[in-house]
Structure formats: structure tokens, C-alpha cells
Amino acid sequence: MRRHFGHTKKYYCKNGRIIETIYLLPDIIKSSADRFPDHVAFRYESKSMTFEELLKRSNQLAFTLSELGVKRGDRVGVFLDPSLDSPVAVYGIMCAGAVFVPMDPNAPPARNAYVINDCGIRQIITGKNQSRSLNKVLNENVSLEVVIGLNDALPVKTVSWEDIDRINTSQTVSVRMLEDDLAYIMYTSGTTGIPKGIMHSHRSGLAYAKLSMGLYDVQPTDVLANHSPLHFDISTMGYFTMPLAGGTTVLVPESHKLIPASLSKLMEKERITIWYSVPLALIHLLQRGALEDRKLDALRWVLFGGEPFPPKHLKSLMKLWNQATFSNVYGPAEVNQCTYFHLLEVAENEAAIPLGHVWNNTEVLIVDSEGSEVAEGDTGELLVRTATMMKGYWGKPELNQKAFFKRERFPNAEEIFYRTGDLVWRKNDGLLNFAGRKDRQIKVRGYRIELDEIESVLLSHPYIIETAVYNLKDGDDHYVEALVVLSKPGGETEEELKNYLAKKCHPMHFPAGYI
Numbered sequence: 429m430r431r432h433f434g435h436t437k438k439y440y441c442k443n444g445r446i447i448e449t450i451y452l453l454p455d456i457i458k459s460s461a462d463r464f465p466d467h468v469a470f471r472y473e474s475k476s477m478t479f480e481e482l483l484k485r486s487n488q489l490a491f492t493l494s495e496l497g498v499k500r501g502d503r504v505g506v507f508l509d510p511s512l513d514s515p516v517a518v519y520g521i522m523c524a525g526a527v528f529v530p531m532d533p534n535a536p537p538a539r540n541a542y543v544i545n546d547c548g549i550r551q552i553i554t555g556k557n558q559s560r561s562l563n564k565v566l567n568e569n570v571s572l573e574v575v576i577g578l579n580d581a582l583p584v585k586t587v588s589w590e591d592i593d594r595i596n597t598s599q600t601v602s603v604r605m606l607e608d609d610l611a612y613i614m615y616t617s618g619t620t621g622i623p624k625g626i627m628h629s630h631r632s633g634l635a636y637a638k639l640s641m642g643l644y645d646v647q648p649t650d651v652l653a654n655h656s657p658l659h660f661d662i663s664t665m666g667y668f669t670m671p672l673a674g675g676t677t678v679l680v681p682e683s684h685k686l687i688p689a690s691l692s693k694l695m696e697k698e699r700i701t702i703w704y705s706v707p708l709a710l711i712h713l714l715q716r717g718a719l720e721d722r723k724l725d726a727l728r729w730v731l732f733g734g735e736p737f738p739p740k741h742l743k744s745l746m747k748l749w750n751q752a753t754f755s756n757v758y759g760p761a762e763v764n765q766c767t768y769f770h771l772l773e774v775a776e777n778e779a780a781i782p783l784g785h786v787w788n789n790t791e792v793l794i795v796d797s798e799g800s801e802v803a804e805g806d807t808g809e810l811l812v813r814t815a816t817m818m819k820g821y822w823g824k825p826e827l828n829q830k831a832f833f834k835r836e837r838f839p840n841a842e843e844i845f846y847r848t849g850d851l852v853w854r855k856n857d858g859l860l861n862f863a864g865r866k867d868r869q870i871k872v873r874g875y876r877i878e879l880d881e882i883e884s885v886l887l888s889h890p891y892i893i894e895t896a897v898y899n900l901k902d903g904d905d906h907y908v909e910a911l912v913v914l915s916k917p918g919g920e921t922e923e924e925l926k927n928y929l930a931k932k933c934h935p936m937h938f939p940a941g942y943i
Contacts, residue, residue: 450634450672451606451630451631451634452522452605452609452611452630452634453519453611453630453633453634453637453668454486454519454522454523456519456634456637456668456671456672457469457479457482457483457486457519457671459672460479460674461479461480461483463674464479464648464674465478465479465480466478466479466480467648467674467676468676469481469482469515469670469671469676469677470512470515470676470677470678470679471676471677471678471679472510472511472678472679472681473681475512477512477515477516479671479674482515482516482519482671483519484597485516485520485592486515486516486519486520486523487520487523487597487599487600487601488593488595488597489516489520489523489524489553489576489592490520490523490524490600490601491524491595491599491600491601492520492576492587492591492592492595493520493521493526493551493576493601494524494601496574496587498524498525498551499525499526500525500603500604500609501526501527501609502525502526502527502548502550502551503526503547503548503549503613504521504526504527504528504529504549504550504551504552505528505529505531505543505544505549505551505552505553506518506528506529506530506531506552506553506658507531507533507540507552507553507554507558507561507562507565508553508555508558508577509557509558509657509682510654510657510658510679510680510681510682511555511557511679512679513553513555513577513589514658514667514679515667515671515677517553518658518667520553522611522612522630523603524601524603525601525603525605525609527610527611527612528611528612528613529543529547529549529612529613529614529615529625530612530614530657530658530663531543531552531615532657532659533554533558533562534561536930536931537564537565537567537568537931538568538931539623540565540568541565541569542623544565544570544572545569545570545571546623546625546822546823547613547625547822547823548571549572550571550572550573550574551573551574551575551576552572552574552575552576553576553577554575554576554577554578555577555578555589556577556578559578559580562575562578563582566582566583566584572584573585574586574587575587576589576592579591605630606630607629607630607631608629608630608631608819609629609630610627610628610629610819611628611629611630611632611633612628612633613625613626613627613628613822614626614628614661615659616761621885621888624821624822624824624827625821625822625823625824626761626762626818626822627818627819627820627821628818628819629819631815632816632817632818632819633664633668633764633816634668634672635764635814635816636664636668636669636764636765636816637664637669637672638672639765639787639815640665640669640765641669641673642788643788644702644729644731644755646669646670646672646673646675647673647674647675648674648675649675649701650673650675650676650701651675651676651678651699651700651701651702651726652665652666652669652670652675652676652677652678652701652702653678653680653694653695653698653700653702653703653704653705654666654677654678654679654680654704655680655703655704655709656704656705661761661764662704662705662706662734665704665731666679666704675702678694680694685709688715688716688717688718689717689718691713691717692713692717692718692719692722692724693718693722695722695724695727699726700724700726700727701726701727701728701729702727702729702731703729703730703731704729704731704732704733704757705731705732706732706733706734706735707732707734707735707736707737707738707741707742708735710730710732710737710741710745711738711741713745714741714744714745714748719748719749724749725751727749727751727752728751728752728753729752729753729755730745730749730752730753730754730755731754731755732754732755732756732757733756733757733758733759733765736780736781736862737756737781739775739779739780739781742754742771742774742781743774746771753771754770754771755768755769755770756768756769756771756782756783758783758784758862760848760850761818762817762818762831762846762848763812763816763817763818763846763848764816765787765816766786766787766790766792766812766814766816767783767785767787767860768784768785769781769782769783769784769785770784780861780862782855782860782861782862783852783859783862784860785858785859785860786860789814789815789816790812790814790815790816791812791813791814791843791845792810792811792812792813793810793811793833793835793845794806794807794808794810794811794852794853794854795808795811795833796808796809797809799833804854804856805854805855805856806853807851807852807853807863808851808852808853809847809848809850809851809852809866810848810850810851810852810860811846811847811848812845813843813844813845813846817844820832830847831847832844832845832846833845833846849865849866850864850865850866851863851864851865851866879897879899879908882908882910882929883895883896883897883910885929886910886912886925889925889928891914892912894912894913895910895911895912895913896910897909897910897911912925
């Protein structure tokens, strides 16, 4: 059966599975609202939102943004913890033709202020639970003009969610967009202490949604536990892939993340079929989640990524959830994902889980320091060319020059690869294996941390004349320690240094100790 929906042609097969041509990320919810209007799209705590309701609320927000002067390509901040307002913010912004910028309400106000000013955010979407954090950001010198989601007395214009919900649903926004237009900017650590914004287009975000939906055979009946916050790239599966398939995303409340036994109970209650998180969350579930007391037989995929998974813990978890397929996901936020490795078993002497196979619509090179491909089995830097690749870093032309490798395969036709900075080697069977980093970037609980960034911030302290920040390992956990040389010995305590860092860095960047 052939239908038309706006400017997008859609084709469906009889069982409702998507085989359509979609060019833009907001077309995902338009399509799913058409095919599965009453399916639950998102659930948070005791509340649910169907695809029809999500489309309605997204259109209301898009109309509001348009009335506020938001134009195609404008950047709009999302300053929210997990809630049903989160997907409305994401899709409402994109329906208006704008670019959503997810932010971390728990980050230092100065860092959030930098993000706002760096990409020129004039409107920000938030909620009552984030009002205190946002007020601290507003005390900084920021470019904000409108706060959406609050009706508090603020130094800028406010629009409440209640005002938005009263908008006539027949009032929609028509914005002509292209798949190469920006869809979202995700900020991550920078080596100089300044965050950098990863720019993804509708093309790259949608390519990820389609590839992951196909690889993991995501069905309308699937239920994903979205453990990651919106500003963490793992969340794209819950916000893009699941809606594309017509499945349900359960947004995990922060309170459940802190208590593994409560989290496993939520998994049982929601009949979770797909789990995706960093390994540490799964290790906590294994150690303190009372998994033996839970009926989790609906679980069919356990996806993990962001950092290595210690084989001994993985083996124990695979034994407990033997009906599920475990898969290692690899890919920097700049490319969303580029490899996968489905595990059948974990060998007794397994040192590390392979990065795995290169997934579809993706090409990789392994090169030496001169940019030449290394011999089979040798170690080199991994370069990735894929449909899911970013457009570049926002406002960082010099960094973009370094981030990409260009190869002229044909006359006047360049192929562009992203330089991951990861060192890898390839087995005879084609599997990629991780061998370390070219630089001083590490991962702690899946979060990217630049040791040079922490050093840069510490050196900005008036009493610190030298510092060295390094990565240590305690069992399966990684942590950071700092060696500092003070110009005024005894002038600053460890607690005072922590307070100084707290104003400039995310808590995940704090050294565990100082020498």
C-alpha cells in the first residue's frame, strides 16, 4: 500500500514493518504515529505517552518555537533530566527545523554557560526539577532569551508547559529541510579544557537508527531500557531507533540507577527486551541487583559499550541471562557506532572482548603515523568512513582539519574518514581488537575524559605551577589522580582544589586523590 505524508513518500509491508524512505529524523514519529498511533512510545515511572500523543505534543512545541522566532538551523537547548518532556523537546525542536543541544543539568554552571554561548542558544527547554540548576546558569553571562517549561519569575521570557499544551493541534509548522541539515549537537570533553560540540545531521542520525534497527532486528513489540541521559550518545537508540521501529522506550529514573535491586525490579515489571548501557551499570546489576529473584525472560538483547567489559563479570551475567544475546558496541560519539561483536561465549583466558565486525555502510582503515595502511595484524589508528559520521565540531575549523583524514580515491573526489584516535589491530578472521589510545583520552563509566583538560583547568589555579594527571585502575574500575606542585605550599587543601574544579569541570572529571 502506498501513502503520502507531507513531502515524504512512505511504503509499508503487510505486517507493519517499515520499508519506507524517510529523510528527516522528525519523520520518524510522523510515520510511527501513522502506523502505530496507540503504541506506547515512551514510558517514565507510571506515565506513558503514545506515538500519537508524542506527535501532538511535538507539533505544539514546534509551533511555540516558531512563534518565538526560532528558524531553521537555530540551536535550542534541552536542559532536562529523564521525563516524558524529553522526547517532546527533542522532536518538537526538530519539527520546527531547529537543532537540539542536550545539556547536563548536573554539570557546573560555567560549563553549561559555555555551551549556550558557544552555539548561540537563545531558547532553552527545561522543567521544574531543573529550575535551581538553570537559575545558576542564568547568573552567568549567557545568550538566553526564553526559558520554556517554567512559569517562574526569571530575568528572561518564560513559557510554561501548560501554555504549550493548550495550543490548537491543527496549528503545525511547515519547514522545508534537507537530510544534510543539522539535527543535534552533542558536547563532549576537549583537550584544552573547552568542550567541543559534535554536529550530527538528520542523515547521520537516521542512518544510525536504520542500521541499528536492522542489526538488532528491533520490532514494534520491543521494550528498551534507556539507562543513559540524553546528553550521552548511547541514548540515541532510545530516542531514534526504538521510535523508528514502533517500539517502546522506558526512560530509567535516576532513583533506580542508584539502587540496582530497584532497577532490576523495573526491568522485570516493564518486561524489558533490549538493554543498552555502559558495562559498569551491568556490573552493579550483577553484584547488587538481586537478579536471581527476578524473572527477566523477556530480555533478548544485552548491548554494552563505552568502555571495556571485564570478561569475568560478562561471563557471570551471560550465565544468568542465557536466553539473551550479548553484543559489544563500539563507536565514538562522532560516528555513533561502527562495529559490533555478538558473543556466543567468553573463553576462560579471554583478556578483552573484541571490538568486532564493521557494520553495514561503513569502511575502516588502519593506518600508521604517516597515514599509510598497516600490514595485516599490525597495530595502527582506526579511521572510519560511514553514513553515521558527524559533520564536524561546531565552530572549530582547526580541530576539524585534524579530525578528518582525506583520501583521493578518484580524481577530484575525496573520501573522508574520521580519525578515532583509537589504536586497533585486525585478526585473520577480520575482527577488530582494541590496543589503546594515541592520546591521553580515557573512558570512566563510559564518559570521555581528556586528562589534558583536567591538567589545563588545574593549571589555571593561581597557586598551581605544575601538575600531572594520570589514570589508575582499582580492580575493574578506573579513576583519575592528580600530582600538583603549589607555588605556596600548604596554601590550598584537597577540598579547596575540589571546589575549584567543581566550578569548571563535570564531577566525572574530578581526580580521586591529590599528591
